[in-house]
Amino acid sequence: MFSKKIIRDAGIGLFLLGLSNGAHAVTHLASVPKPKIGNVIFMHPDGTSVSHWTAARMAIAGPDGTINWDRLPAMAVYRGHMKNSTGATSHGGATTHAFGVKVDADSYGMDRDRALTALSGKPMSIMREALAAGLAVGVVNSGNIDEPGTGVFLASSRSRKDGQAIAEQIIYSGAQVIMSGGERWLLPKGVKGRHGEGERSDGKNLIDVAQTLGYTIVYNRDELANLPKDTKRVLGVFAHHHTFFDHPEEELQKQKLPLYVANAPTVGEMTDAALRILSNQGKRFLLVVEEEGTDNFGNVNNAVGTLEALRRADAAYGVARSYVQRNPATLLLTAADSDASGLEVVSVAPDVAMKPLNKTTHNGAPLDGRTGTQSLPFIAEADQFGNRLPFGIAWTDMNDGAGGILARAEGINSEALRSGSCDNSDVYRLMYLTLFGRSADSKK
Structure with a gap:
């Protein structure tokens, strides 16, 4: 959400102001003597602390029940501070996940306004490095296409607000799977799309560009479900902005709006389709998935919306866990970078x-x-x-804090998280170890 921080208006700046190595943090991961190489699914339910999952468990399975999040066997307390902040922003935290180094809190795939060298020594994110190595990649987000939880893996900008530049980089990235909202940034002003009118000021039609690049484009749940089994590239455009309406409950009631766009696929449905398409590539893959509603509903103090987003995120874990069980050479890793608005469950007397x-x-x-x-x-x-x-x-407030967050994992190399705690840069380290079979710290 833009309200988390006041972001400077600035244009795209990939390599304009020098190169930054970021701040290298010490790893807290447990040793994996014989790491296995395979696929990586990184799931980022934005803004979710242990308190969020406690509320989700009560709503889904009861206080003594078990949800999919509970079933992830390896876990460590997540340490998420930034280079200049005790807490993380969504864009700064995501940048650390994607590059493995600590950056300024106001960073979108850069270190504030300087291009980054990743922990591996490469001037690119882990997803860009995977693409360069011939691996398949995909991003899934219930929010806008420029949401940083997935966006910084494929795009860099001096401003989080520059949605049209970020969207353009993502479309041209070469990723085999791109699914999100954000049709507004894919069409020029005055051009009507399936969900609304475009907002690009440069006249570029990125839907047309995607078609020329070989993407099959789908706009709703039914079209996604009916994709041919041999589909190799897909662009899912499921809303004009987010696939949810992140307003307080009273405002939604006043406007007669639902929590989520009715015909948009859930994050679990998108994840299922993405895994099928990436599996069709015949190569290892990296898939990054974000449920953004868990953060955005929290940051407007909408409890029922937050619980619905948590239900959807937990269902997506179920999809991913089923994939890991069928394809054991896969790591499922999850963490949030912050605690959205300090949610707490408050007991109420039964009477x-x-x-x-x-x-x-x-x-x-x-x-x-x-x-x-x-x-x-x-x-x-x-x-x-x-x-x-x-x-x-x-609710504590309407912003993100450094709450009690767990990183959890299942599958190959997940024993690295049996370490007590992990740094936010360790998300990158564990993904890198699994994708490439070597430590990112070695810079070989």
């Missing part, structure tokens, strides 16, 4: 379960129920005793 919640907690924190402020509490699924208990969602 007041059918009464609207207070507007705030005792110390003034905003408190949400199932339809927003001063509404009925959420009801958890049954616990081991058959009780369905009420709860509310309280």
